Amino acid sequence: MKERQSHPPFRVAVVGGGISGLATAHRLVEQSRHLQFPVEVSLFEAASRLGGVIDTVQREGFLLEGGPDSFISEKPWALALCERLGLGPHLIGTGEAHRRSFIVHRGKLHPVPDGFYLLAPTRIWPFVRSPIFSWLGKLRLAADLVLPRQRHTAPNQDESLASFVRRRLGRQALERMAQPMVGGIYTSDPEKLSLRATMPRFLEMEQQHRSLVLALWRQRQKMQHSPKSQPSGPRYGLFVSLDQGMKVLVDTLETGLPAGSVHLNSAVVQLEFEPGRRCWRLRLRNGTWVEVNAVCLALASHQLARLLENLDSALAEKLKSIRYASTITVNLAYRCQDIPRPLDGFGFVVPAIEKRQILACTFCHVKFAGRAPQH
Template sequence: MRDEDGREVRVAVIGGGVAGLAAALALRDRARAQGAPVTVTVFEKEPATGGNLRTLGRDGWQFEWGPNGFLDNEPATLRLVDRLGLRPRLLRSSDAARRRFLLVNGRLEEIPLSPGAFLGSRLLSTRGKLRMAGELLVPRRRDLGRAADEPATDETIDRFGERRLGREFADVMLDPMVKGVFGGEAKRLSLAAAFPRMVELERDHGGLFRAMIALGREKRRRGRRTDAGPTGVLHSFDGGMAVLVDALAAELDADPGAEIVRGADVAELVRGNDAWSVRWPGGERGGFAAVVDAAPAHAAAGHVRRLDTELAGALAGIPYAPMAVIALGYRRQDVAHDLNGFGLLVPGREKRNVLGVLWSSSIFPGLAPDGHVLLRAMAGGAGNPGVMALADRQLVDLVLGDLRGFMGLRGDPALVHIIRHERAIAQYVPGHLARLRAIEAAAARLGGLWFSGSAYRGIAVNACIKETETIAGRVLAALTGGGGGAEGAR
């Protein structure tokens, strides 16, 4: 595909995190498959690509800056892993990591894996369990779907949990889960945007237990057996999550039809008559037929501020939760707990500063030197941003003060490494889906502009990778006149 003068068609991708890099590769691969001479330029603010996917190491310790892994239930990610030749480097989490714990009344309780075992556990009071079991009798919400369209009627995760499973379940189970996944508050996040599958289950089956029964029956009928289950098994790479983004960048660096411009802190996108230009303090590049902006939403807002203030406002209005990640290394004999599991989450009603702790070296053995263990504590989140202002020593003291008792920690840690994410994870607040529609409509009016990344349709690495396949298809369709253009822009 060439433009009217027979030149190559150029696409700009802003942001060299996993979303931007995967979008660039997907675009190149699809263009090559179609015989379309589309070139891609990635603009990354930092000297190195990868965004949140960074693996750090020192003295035999290995820890992650951002995500510690991904689930193996997303085909798009596995396709990318294969495309990059990384399958031999995949690292499956240990079986012990299936065991997860909650802090309940100051004690660690294992989360049972079946509803039956749940009823026998000490996680909820008898009253709470009865209410949870009563979910079977709770009628389906009539205006499901429609309700999510409007900020005022968009149901929060907490409200959904209370409605279907009861107040106690929402406090003990959902609140810590949302803290662990989003660093967010169940009372402030939209169910339809954050966990669309839950809305589908209620809509299609009338409730969650009914859905479990129907899906279990369906699985038995098909005779499918998988130990991954619908939620998948956590994986990383030997060498950590950076392996994925490093391989993506290497592939693009080696491709004559792709370029990564590192150290380009894009300030502005400029829409000319027939092409886009990208401006940053050190330079400008023009002649792009399309732009995929895969920088975080707050950065993307700045890129379009002079083009469309409403669009900029919609992007800037996506809040992010701050989070401090504290890697703690201990000598094995200084931790009384057996660490036989994935880690623990802490419900807000326990009144601690720690959101959760991953037992990293139990999940992926080899992350700590011999005779040592690695823990990863998370503090802060949307509900407790104040901890971000603490000095390092205070933060560590606060976290250890929370953990010492129930984890049985003795003495000082052998390793402490603090990573402060001032804007860690996008928060899909009520009205998020309506906001996305406004963003898509504004991008469509400008034409040839797409937004991608964890701020929009899923915060997980898997969601970002899945979306890049869709976006690459839409961009190419728009460039080739195959149904893109205004309606293809998002």
């Protein structure tokens, strides 16, 4: 302890108070306990609250999410963070009843074929009987069973998700199933999504098994002994939330930071590096300058580009080229008796070929417990 106190603190500024910036600040504080010198973390956020797009509101018995309603536990870092924060008892999975979703096809809701796993089927007859695909579309998807695997000529070779689905499964599989399913998760155009970054498992399936359908069928056979069946549509067993909403994660991270380390309404408008003193200088919107030893930028790419333009113009140009999808989340509440059809699924997704303004709809009270009054 005496040795830690004899060193001046190593000052780190985290710019951006969304979930990335919050998790970074928390990790720095967490790891600083094991260092031989003190670390002083300051978090700067332009808005009046932390959390970025994550926001939860409780109103008249409803739990309303203003942003994401869950995270994917298959990518284990968010789950591990929740466990380290002591939120394990508050994690909840999706509801056991009505574990299916729907797809809009020619203006009507059709259930996703039982056993359909994002891009391809694991069960034959539900897929064959589904009206979502034409017979030509079904035959084209079945051709995946005989198509050769694509040999990669370079390490880490990549292609778009759309290109991969068209190549393996055909145009209808992309337009009527993959695009709306992936769009519902990533809110993005599969033509611009990296397969390796978003769905690397399917790339591995092609390399290891050649056929996606065959790989998924073998995977399903291994899961036969599992007590819980694999649902259709997106991987609901892997979607996890918190019993009182996603903002619980934000609030818990904020509570774990040292007093005085969070600075709200404090936009960073200028960033400089002084080589001689080996320090960074940040100018806030109110004109105040802050000096630190290290900076972590947890901002959107276009915001990063503005800060880095005078430091690294080439990097700033690349950051400017990254495109973002603009979306709006709308929460609506109805009495169940006022809805003419049963809500016997987690929700529905809408293919782009339907030319609608809506991407997807989640029946929150079916997907997660405690989201709406019981009456």
